[in-house]
Amino acid sequence: MTDTANLEALRSEVRSFLEAEKPTDWRDASRTQEDFVQTQRDWFARLVQAGYAIPHWPKEFPGGGRSLAEQKVIYEELAKADCPRLLLSFVSTYHAFATLHECASEAQKAQYMPRILEGETWCQGFSEPGAGSDLAALKCKAVREVRDGQEVYVVNGQKIWSTMAQFADMCLLLVRTSSEGVKQAGITYLLMDMKTPGVSVSPIHQIQGDEEFAEIFLDNVVIPVEQRVGEEGKGWAVAQATLASERGLTLMELSYRMRGALSRVASLIREHGREQDRGVLRDFGALVNEVDAVCAIADQFLDNRIKGLERIGDASIVKNSYSRALRAYSKLGVRLGGIDEQYVKPITFGDLNTGNWMADFMNSYAWSIAGGSEEVQRNIIAERMLEMPREPKNWVL
Amino acid sequence: MIELNELTDAAQKAFPADKLSPARDASWELTAEMGWMMVRLPEDDGGLGLDREASTAIHFEMGRVLSCAPLIPAQLGLQAVIASQTLAERADWLERLSAGEYAPLHMLPANVDVAADGTVSGTVGGVLEGDMAVAVVAKLPTGYALIPTDAEGVELIERPVWDPSRRLFDLVLTGYAPDPALMLSDAEGAAALHDILGPEAHLALAADCLGGATAALALTVEYLGMRKQFDRPLAMFQALKHRVADMKIRITTAEALLWSRARDPQAARLQIAGLKALATDVYQFVTEEMIQLHGGIGLTEEHQCHLFMKRAMLNLQLCGSLDWLNERVGAEALAALS
Numbered sequence: 002m003t004d005t006a007n008l009e010a011l012r013s014e015v016r017s018f019l020e021a022e023k024p025t026d027w028r029d030a031s032r033t034q035e036d037f038v039q040t041q042r043d044w045f046a047r048l049v050q051a052g053y054a055i056p057h058w059p060k061e062f063p064g065g066g067r068s069l070a071e072q073k074v075i076y077e078e079l080a081k082a083d084c085p086r087l088l089l090s091f092v093s094t095y096h097a098f099a100t101l102h103e104c105a106s107e108a109q110k111a112q113y114m115p116r117i118l119e120g121e122t123w124c125q126g127f128s129e130p131g132a133g134s135d136l137a138a139l140k141c142k143a144v145r146e147v148r149d150g151q152e153v154y155v156v157n158g159q160k161i162w163s164t165m166a167q168f169a170d171m172c173l174l175l176v177r178t179s180s181e182g183v184k185q186a187g188i189t190y191l192l193m194d195m196k197t198p199g200v201s202v203s204p205i206h207q208i209q210g211d212e213e214f215a216e217i218f219l220d221n222v223v224i225p226v227e228q229r230v231g232e233e234g235k236g237w238a239v240a241q242a243t244l245a246s247e248r249g250l251t252l253m254e255l256s257y258r259m260r261g262a263l264s265r266v267a268s269l270i271r272e273h274g275r276e277q278d279r280g281v282l283r284d285f286g287a288l289v290n291e292v293d294a295v296c297a298i299a300d301q302f303l304d305n306r307i308k309g310l311e312r313i314g315d316a317s318i319v320k321n322s323y324s325r326a327l328r329a330y331s332k333l334g335v336r337l338g339g340i341d342e343q344y345v346k347p348i349t350f351g352d353l354n355t356g357n358w359m360a361d362f363m364n365s366y367a368w369s370i371a372g373g374s375e376e377v378q379r380n381i382i383a384e385r386m387l388e389m390p391r392e393p394k395n396w397v398l
Numbered sequence: 399m400i401e402l403n404e405l406t407d408a409a410q411k412a413f414p415a416d417k418l419s420p421a422r423d424a425s426w427e428l429t430a431e432m433g434w435m436m437v438r439l440p441e442d443d444g445g446l447g448l449d450r451e452a453s454t455a456i457h458f459e460m461g462r463v464l465s466c467a468p469l470i471p472a473q474l475g476l477q478a479v480i481a482s483q484t485l486a487e488r489a490d491w492l493e494r495l496s497a498g499e500y501a502p503l504h505m506l507p508a509n510v511d512v513a514a515d516g517t518v519s520g521t522v523g524g525v526l527e528g529d530m531a532v533a534v535v536a537k538l539p540t541g542y543a544l545i546p547t548d549a550e551g552v553e554l555i556e557r558p559v560w561d562p563s564r565r566l567f568d569l570v571l572t573g574y575a576p577d578p579a580l581m582l583s584d585a586e587g588a589a590a591l592h593d594i595l596g597p598e599a600h601l602a603l604a605a606d607c608l609g610g611a612t613a614a615l616a617l618t619v620e621y622l623g624m625r626k627q628f629d630r631p632l633a634m635f636q637a638l639k640h641r642v643a644d645m646k647i648r649i650t651t652a653e654a655l656l657w658s659r660a661r662d663p664q665a666a667r668l669q670i671a672g673l674k675a676l677a678t679d680v681y682q683f684v685t686e687e688m689i690q691l692h693g694g695i696g697l698t699e700e701h702q703c704h705l706f707m708k709r710a711m712l713n714l715q716l717c718g719s720l721d722w723l724n725e726r727v728g729a730e731a732l733a734a735l736s
């Protein structure tokens with residue numbers, strides 16, 4: 002069979018699976034955080050069983066060993082079928098996986114990878130109150146000691162904005178083991194069990210009523226040295242593997258979902274009797290064009306990646322285009338909804354295009370801030386893609 | 399695709415980026431020599447029979463150099479003849495047009511009346527480089543017609559536009575009696591022909607816009623890197639970098655849509671209309687930024703900034719304005735999503 006025929010065969014296979022199995026009531030079933038988490042766990046388990054949860058993993062794992070082109074097909078179909086996005090398991094199947102797969106010891110891989118498929122979830126403990134965009138400025142301190150004859154790190158500090166940390170079993174943790182030299186040099190990468198004594202988690206209340214992320218407080222947390230990934234002081238390089246793990250599939254999936262969710266704007270226009278309002282039609286038309294363009298750039302990014310043609314900055318362009326369109330999308334909804342949208346309505350956890358327009362609008366900031374803010378992406382595009390000179394670094398107060 | 403790269407390379411060689419708006423007549427001759435009028439002509443009619451992607455690549459390159467040669471209206475005129483079921487001497491016309499005789503499609507609305515005796519009076523707008531035309535492809539109430547520019551009752555009147563890379567003419571008809579042998583369609587067939595020509599026009603204009611925007615961005619980045627103020631290149635200021643990054647983001651995203659539409663033979667008419675709307679909007683945005691980021695020099699005639707801005711502003715109006723197109727796209731999407 003040709004590549005195209007293979008891909009089309011996979012597409013119809015995924016499609017028929019989704020037709021039979023996709024949860025249709027998941028939005029209603031995700032009105033509380035607990036229900037949302039349960040929905041997520043169930044759907045992840047179902048996808049693991051069907052072989053569609055981890056297409057990017059190596060082929061030793063059931064459902065793994067798919068090419069990027071095949072992964073794209075699976076994600077396209079998941080988006081078109083409007084099933085729940087895998088949010089709870091996102092860090093475990095992408096970030097934790099990539100870190101383990103690329104940088105961890107064989108023992109660590111054997112210990113943790115199968116458990117991810119059984120539903121163990123991970124969070125990412127990178128950001129700190131004093132280290133956001135400037136991640137390398139992190140201060141969470143780890144001191145090496147011998148306790149009960151075992152070599153350990155004793156960790157003290159605070160992490161913040163850690164997505165789903167309140168439900169996580171494990172954490173990808175960046176700590177500082179040295180303050181000497183450049184700030185990147187003293188960083189070490191640890192795998193932390195969230196049940197270790199001294200770890201406490203408190204969810205952060207977001208402006209739209211969600212609690213997607215949490216603070217993690219570390220008070221004399223003892224982590225065995227065997228839990229380290231890579232060498233001491235070489236954690237920055239490992240962190241790059243974590244951050245590069247996701248490879249554009251998510252943005253393609255989200256763009257397709259936003260295109261599907263244009264029907265929500267259409268319903269809103271009708272509900273408010275604005276079908277003949279030419280200004281509204283114009284704004285809706287402009288949004289449709291913008292969303293189409295975002296889908297096209299997300300597609301192009303992945304196609305280039307499949308062909309090995311990705312360049313520095315390409316991912317930044319896709320991300321900013323998506324976050325800009327998502328803002329425009331939700332803002333048009335808030336505007337068309339009028340005063341209705343100012344009355345509090347129940348939110349749906351774990352979805353960006355829910356039709357609760359104020360909530361969606363507020364949630365859209367997740368994409369212009371998380372994972373490298375819009376401004377940081379612009380720096381990358383200007384300095385690394387367009388080769389404009391960098392700013393002088395030696396800033397003295 | 400090899401073919402596409404070859405076309406692009408050849409275009410860039412023939413029309414180097416450092417020479418903006420090369421002289422019209424010489425450019426037109428070169429275009430004909432390069433065989434670009436053969437690109438979309440079907441093989442059965444003696445052409446190369448290439449697809450939309452190929453012509454899009456050429457229009458992109460011509461947009462990049464702000465070409466004065468009227469390739470877009472020429473291609474559209476040719477396509478009207480190709481698609482015509484009624485033109486008497488179709489083969490003859492195809493031969494003449496693909497060899498470089500110029501019969502453009504008009505790119506602004508026609509406002510004409512048909513008298514009881516069948517003669518036509520009124521104005522057909524947006525005939526680009528009308529002085530070069532042997533005939534104009536015009537949408538009359540009775541159908542699409544080839545109107546020879548030297549026929550009785552036909553006059554071309556130039557209406558100077560701000561964009562120096564184009565000359566626009568009104569085709570003024572005064573009791574003109576259409577030649578039945580030169581009709582390209584009847585009134586009914588006009589809608590079908592319009593549906594063929596509309597997307598072609600929108601795709602070509604979108605390519606022109608994004609080629610131009612790409613060049614405008616490159617010149618802006620170059621200028622900011624070279625111009626020093628406050629003892630450093632302006633390009634070092636983050637306030638300016640971020641504006642340039644936004645230009646890059648918007649161009650690249652619109653260009654992704656351009657190629658995806660150009661490659662999709664199934665793309666709907668309004669999907670391509672939406673692309674044209676988006677591309678003109680991006681071009682306008684980019685050229686506005688270009689002028690501002692050049693400072694005073696951007697306001698001078700010697701500098702190139704205004705050439706891009708004026709072309710962008712004219713493109714916004716050709717073959718449907720931004721507001722009009724967005725409204726149509728919105729109405730259609732609303733209907734489709736019910």
Ligand SMILES: Cc1cc2nc3c(=O)[nH]c(=O)nc-3n(C[C@H](O)[C@H](O)[C@H](O)COP(=O)(O)OP(=O)(O)OC[C@H]3O[C@@H](n4cnc5c(N)ncnc54)[C@H](O)[C@@H]3O)c2cc1C
Pocket residue numbers: 124125126127128129132133134135161162163164165213214366367368370371372373374375376377380
């Ligand atoms: C929804 C969400 C989920 C997240 N999940 C996680 C997670 O799971 N794990 C984790 O570790 N972190 C997570 N984060 C944290 C995220 O990585 C940081 O919020 C992000 O890196 C920005 O850091 P900050 O919030 O401290 O903002 P700051 O860095 O303080 O930025 C404030 C403002 O200054 C701008 N700015 C900063 N530096 C520059 C610069 N050099 N040039 C121009 N402008 C600049 C920013 O763009 C922003 O507008 C999450 C964040 C969000 C919103």
